Amino acid sequence: MASIPFEKLNINRFWEKTPTPLKYILIFTILISTSYFIVSKRIDDSRFKEIDTMKRGIVATYELIDNFEEFRKEQDTYNKEVLNYLKNLHALVEDLNATTNRKFDILMNSGNKNTGDIIEKIQILNESFERVSKVYEGNIQTPNLDDNKVKKDYNIKIEVTRQVTRKDSIK
Amino acid sequence: MEKKWKNPQSIIVIAIIAIIFCYIFVDLFLNKPQMNNDIKELKSQYNELSIFLDKKIPEIDSTFSIQSKQLQEQKQQMDSLELTLSHKIR
DSSP states (O other), X not given: OOOOOTTTTOHHHHHHHXXXXXXXXXXHHHHHHHHHHHHHHHHHHHHHHHHHHHHHHHHHHHHHHHHHHHHXXXXXXXXXXXXXXXXXXXXXXXHHHHHHHHHHHHHHHHTTOOHHHHHHHHHHHHHHHHHHHHHHHSOOXXXXXXXXXXXXXXXXXXXXXXXXXXXXXXX | OHHHHHSHHHHHHHHHHHHHHHHHXXXXXXXXXXXXXXXHHHHHHHHHHHHHHXXXXXXXXXXXXXXXXXXHHHHHHHXXXXXXXXXXXX
């Protein structure tokens, strides 16, 4: 069995030969450095958390504005479509009313007249159907606001390099 | 007494103390400015955001007023349609 020469590395002898003021200075230095690193780590951690929260707040504000922009565009389009739809519907009601009156007039005036009148009636019917189809062609799409997500990258990076060096230094 | 301060043990202890203090100073004067840079960057980002918001908030206000006008117009159209329909049904 190989024996390690502990006598040469005797810590007691080493400590004995060190001057007493130096011993006190060493102990105080160790205490001061330990307390410094503990306090500064806590301060740094709280600062990092604060900075992180602020950065997240900035990104959230940009996201909110972006979502609002999307909402504004979709709501604007929707409102215009509704207005257009209502206008067309109004026009259709008026047209249908006029067409119905014309139909009644033609029916009353036609009597025994033949094909020409019948063709005209069919044409009037076709016009009505065309108008109906025009109005209902573009069905209004309600805005789907759930899918509005921000795709922009605002280049706000949360730096962790400092934290890593701090942890390493404590180890 | 002087001999005691110059022996190898004392030199090792002094070196340890010096290293610890050096490390504290390095941490104070080299690493702390990085934190200040982060704060400066954050401040500039906040300034950008406040400039952006100064532009955007009036736009948002105008958007709300435009949309309220559009809704009023829709209401008018619906009232008018309702009136027309009630006349025609009679």
